[in-house]
Amino acid sequence: MGAIYRREIGAFFTSSIAYVFLCVFYLICDFFFIMDNLAGGSADLAGVFSTMFIVSIFLIPLLTMRLFSEEKKQKTEQGLLTAPVSLTGIVLGKYFAALTMYVIAVSIAFVYGLILSLFGTVAWMTVLSNYLAILLVGGAFIAVGLFISSLTENQVAAAAAGIICLLMFFLVDTLAARVSISWLQTALYGLSFYTRYYAFTCGIFDISSVLFFISTAVLFNFFTVRVFEKRRWS
Amino acid sequence: MIEVRDLTKHYGDKKAVDGISFTVEDGEILGFLGPNGAGKSTTMNMLTGYISSTSGQAIINGVDILEDPIKAKSFIGYLPEIPPLYLDMTVKAYLNFVFDLKKCKLPRRSHMKDVMTLCKIKDVEGRLIKNLSKGYKQRVGLAQALIGNPPVLILDEPTVGLDPKQMVEIRTLIKRLGKNHTVILSSHILSEIQAVCDRVVIIDHGTLAANDTATNLSNQVTTDHRVIARIEGEKAAILQAIRGIEGLKYVRADMEREPGIWEYEMEAEPGRDVRRDINRIARENGWDILMLKTMEMTLEDIFLKITMGERVAFNKDGTNGGAK
Structure with missing residues (x-):
């Protein structure tokens, strides 16, 4: 797992995906931080954190798209799958590599917090809970993106399918609002990433949501392992 | 292991x-x-x-x-x-x-x-x-x-x-x-x-x-003895002399390798080495042997024989007629 993790981190930087990802992420977040907080004179980072959620939907698939599809295309997965490592080790090595990139990206929030603390009082506990929430959401998103990448050998297809999938987790809210069947509505709201995330940005720390995001990550990583297991056995 | x-x-x-x-x-x-x-x-x-x-x-x-x-x-x-x-x-x-x-x-x-x-x-x-x-x-x-x-x-x-x-x-x-x-x-x-x-x-x-x-x-695979010989002399006479060798299954003039010198390919019954007989007829007729060797099967021949053999068998019972 360690070897794969280190190789992937290296590959993020040599393939320049890391730079593109971090640049775009920072640019968009900086824009909203400057507009809402600096120009708007607010010490509340909730707006920036909501932006991060939307940005993640579009950027995380770019981070995960090549993790498995590239291996398949270049036939390098044969080297991994015949090495004395478990499938779980392979999947988690890649998962944590992507998660590390994501942590680097969202940690910009602390820089924003520090800048704001020069001008006023920052509610650090809220920032921390928001930070934790965006990490949990990202962790779940990355597992979904990784799973999609394991299904195809085409990076662009993996990215596109990833964005659509993550958008659905977001748009399920809008859909739920229009559904009149009450049990279906409850179920759809239950699946909504944004509703759960929004509670965090308001400063509500809900343990069931924490579990929801973690289980989504575990579930999709498990699916990815199954994809490889199934391929081996078919 | x-x-x-x-x-x-x-x-x-x-x-x-x-x-x-x-x-x-x-x-x-x-x-x-x-x-x-x-x-x-x-x-x-x-x-x-x-x-x-x-x-x-x-x-x-x-x-x-x-x-x-x-x-x-x-x-x-x-x-x-x-x-x-x-x-x-x-x-x-x-x-x-x-x-x-x-x-x-x-x-x-x-x-x-x-x-x-x-x-x-x-x-x-x-x-x-x-x-x-x-x-x-x-x-x-x-x-x-x-x-x-x-x-x-x-x-x-x-x-x-x-x-x-x-x-x-x-x-x-x-x-x-x-x-x-x-x-x-x-x-x-x-x-x-x-x-x-x-x-x-x-x-x-x-x-x-x-x-x-x-x-x-x-x-x-090489149980049968096959010999290639390059002999200098008149082709028809040589062929006739070789045909006279006891236990020979077939002989043919393969190709004119050098001017006036043909290469002959022959196969005797399994276990019968005809190289000495060829030397004898050449001595008797005053021909020169320029090359004489048994045809060893290379792995290539074996490979073809084994893989082709199977394929022929496949074709016979019509199960795999169109393969390759």
Whole structure:
């Protein structure tokens, strides 16, 4: 797992995906931080954190798209799958590599917090809970993106399918609002990433949501392992 | 040691590999021979745990590849048909990655140096793999298999893409490795197998067509004595004289190799050596023999005979008429 993790981190930087990802992420977040907080004179980072959620939907698939599809295309997965490592080790090595990139990206929030603390009082506990929430959401998103990448050998297809999938987790809210069947509505709201995330940005720390995001990550990583297991056995 | 018992792989209805069994002893080099699509790579992929078998067992050093894959894989160095190289890494970084991936316990620097020297890639260690020639890539692939000094080496067409000089080098290297490793080497270059391997397994249509030493295989098929002679003299007279030899099945003038000198190909009854008779008639008639040799079957002939033979049999009962 360690070897794969280190190789992937290296590959993020040599393939320049890391730079593109971090640049775009920072640019968009900086824009909203400057507009809402600096120009708007607010010490509340909730707006920036909501932006991060939307940005993640579009950027995380770019981070995960090549993790498995590239291996398949270049036939390098044969080297991994015949090495004395478990499938779980392979999947988690890649998962944590992507998660590390994501942590680097969202940690910009602390820089924003520090800048704001020069001008006023920052509610650090809220920032921390928001930070934790965006990490949990990202962790779940990355597992979904990784799973999609394991299904195809085409990076662009993996990215596109990833964005659509993550958008659905977001748009399920809008859909739920229009559904009149009450049990279906409850179920759809239950699946909504944004509703759960929004509670965090308001400063509500809900343990069931924490579990929801973690289980989504575990579930999709498990699916990815199954994809490889199934391929081996078919 | 590698033991393969009744290994079978089905893809839907298609039987890619059908009940193959063989063993490879320690320190033996086994040649894996077969036409393209015969099931060589599929078998190797099953041995290395890349794909699972439908039924049957593959046991590496006493460990079943499906029961304890991680342990079994740790015994194997595998060079697949397409070497699993990360193109945007340098040779050194890549080999270091493989070293970590295999959780290798050997001293890193000296082991790395040994492997790179062995595969003659020390001079390109700092270069990106994508910028290397095919021959170098192939050797990096071999180096990757050798890292961790695994007791079993499985090499799928290791000399593809190399120039003749590199081919000889790699063969010598494999031969040397064969002294203290168990090696399976697949190839469709027969001279390569003949030069390197102790034993040959021929696979055709997913089944085992032959399993023997290269010499034994030759002997098995060359029971009948066939002779080629180049004799200087009048063609018709020579042919007539040869036809007079007792026990001869046929003779024909093959080709006029040099001006006025024909080459004659003949076949006697099995076990009958006619070379002395040819010498005798040449002496009696005052002809000069410029060349005289028995026609030994090369592995190539054996290979064709075995694989074609089967195919003819297939055609007879009409089950596989259109294959290839």
